[in-house]
Amino acid sequence: MQQTNTEQWTTRKLLAWMTQRFESNQIDSPRLISEMLLTHVFGGERIDLYANVDRIATDGELADLRSFVKRTLNHEPVQYIVGSTWFYGLQFDVNSSTLIPRTCTETIVDQAMQFADQSQSPTHIADIGTGSGCIAITIATQRKNVQIVATDIAKDALELAQQNATKHSVQDRITFIQGDGCDPISTLQPFNIICSNPPYIPDAEIASLDPNVGKWEPNLALSGGPDGLSVLAPLVENCPQYLADGGVLLLEIASSIKGAVLELARANPALKETKILRDRFGDDRFIRAVKS
Numbered sequence: 001m002q003q004t005n006t007e008q009w010t011t012r013k014l015l016a017w018m019t020q021r022f023e024s025n026q027i028d029s030p031r032l033i034s035e036m037l038l039t040h041v042f043g044g045e046r047i048d049l050y051a052n053v054d055r056i057a058t059d060g061e062l063a064d065l066r067s068f069v070k071r072t073l074n075h076e077p078v079q080y081i082v083g084s085t086w087f088y089g090l091q092f093d094v095n096s097s098t099l100i101p102r103t104c105t106e107t108i109v110d111q112a113m114q115f116a117d118q119s120q121s122p123t124h125i126a127d128i129g130t131g132s133g134c135i136a137i138t139i140a141t142q143r144k145n146v147q148i149v150a151t152d153i154a155k156d157a158l159e160l161a162q163q164n165a166t167k168h169s170v171q172d173r174i175t176f177i178q179g180d181g182c183d184p185i186s187t188l189q190p191f192n193i194i195c196s197n198p199p200y201i202p203d204a205e206i207a208s209l210d211p212n213v214g215k216w217e218p219n220l221a222l223s224g225g226p227d228g229l230s231v232l233a234p235l236v237e238n239c240p241q242y243l244a245d246g247g248v249l250l251l252e253i254a255s256s257i258k259g260a261v262l263e264l265a266r267a268n269p270a271l272k273e274t275k276i277l278r279d280r281f282g283d284d285r286f287i288r289a290v291k292s
Contacts, residue, residue, distance in 0.1 A: 009062060012053040014038060018069060025073050028210075033078045037068045040082040075211035087134040090141065092164050097156040098131035099197075099221045104279035107286060108195050108250050109138045111277070115248050119192045121145040126185050126242070128196040128235065129153070130176075131221060133161030135195060140170035148174045149191075151184040154220065181231070182238045190244035196235060197252040202228035205256065228257040233264055236287075240270035243291040255284045265289050 015034050022030030035046045041064050042049070042057075057065070068081050079085040079100045084093050087101035088109055094100055116123040116139070123146045127136040130150035140148055152158045158176050165171040177184040185191070201222050206214055213222070224230055232253060239249050249271065253261050258276050265274040271289040279285035 009057045011049050011055045036078050077212045088138045092132050092134050094132055099217055101134040105197050107279045111250050112139050112193050116143050122147050124191045125193040126191045129198050130161050131157050133164045136174050137165050137168050140173050141168050150174050151177045153180045185242050192247045194239045195250040198231040200224040200228050200232055200254045236264045240291050247291045249289045251287050258284045261287050
């Protein structure tokens, strides 16, 4: 990208140039990423780019865009570059301390709200390994009759989740606790719902992840150990003792280990009605079970 006296970089030219660069380097969704980066630098909304296609970028804006294009070509997720992403129609701040919220995880929110609507009021929910807080915060924005405990082993992840809770004005209904697995909820009253999107990718599959995931998103939030069960198995074993009778357990899993997780859950006498659920893309992505 060279600025000359005879050529000025308009929004139209920048969109075309960035899209072509990303396409030629096999970056997914090249046009969308170009729009996101330009909107981040210029301000406003994506639609404003097309309402002002002849807007000329300043030297400072061009410098920022050069940096962002370079980072994108190095497979850094655009969500980390712009510092935010969308989940369930809500905007969340994100950084490299947590996984980037994904559409497939929204099914946990749907399931939790469906159960909360049938449960007592208020509904007590635990979100284990909350990360950015997207599950807990989304539930709290959609349902007023909930009290949520959100935990994470990482202090910086919890700080980000608290920031997002304040952003969406639900901080009064979510208690954040640092700790590993079920430890932070072990002394609390039984929950009607325990949900989690834990690390579940088998170590052998980590190397085959897309570079923007395996290279940039935190391994602590990805790796489920040699068999993908190092975090899931303790959750399946221990969560039932912290559920109220008839409470529901909702866990996100990898499709490749669904059989092993299902076997563990069905072998636990404290669980019943165990079922594998699909995400919005039709993939086997969750296990749901009810406290016996």
